[in-house]
Amino acid sequence: MLRAVWNGRVIAEAPRTVIVEGNHYFPPESLDRRYIRASKSRSLCFWKGVAHYYSLEVDGRTNPNAAWYYPKPSPLARKIKDHVAFWQGVRVEGTPEPDRPADGGT
Numbered sequence: 001m002l003r004a005v006w007n008g009r010v011i012a013e014a015p016r017t018v019i020v021e022g023n024h025y026f027p028p029e030s031l032d033r034r035y036i037r038a039s040k041s042r043s044l045c046f047w048k049g050v051a052h053y054y055s056l057e058v059d060g061r062t063n064p065n066a067a068w069y070y071p072k073p074s075p076l077a078r079k080i081k082d083h084v085a086f087w088q089g090v091r092v093e094g095t096p097e098p099d100r101p102a103d104g105g106t
Contacts, residue, residue, distance in 0.1 A: 001097060002026070006066065006090040007058040011035050015097035018080050024092045025083035028069075041065045048077040054084065066090055
């Protein structure tokens, strides 16, 4: 299991992430929304598209624009649509779980 941790709290947790340019992109359903606040910040990546940001709020502390995601990525980056990556002191810990066969495996 992989976890994104900041200020002693697990912000996101997932069995696997999508790794692009060394960043772990967590699926949107893995986020603990209690700590996530929408930001008005945006940036442009020449090949992924326009990134939108979240700030984190944990126990009275704020980490502005510490997470980003691509709601409408370019076709080249479609696998990270709405997935969230972190920086600015957010640690990614743990080990990804192995993929399981679709038929349940034997």
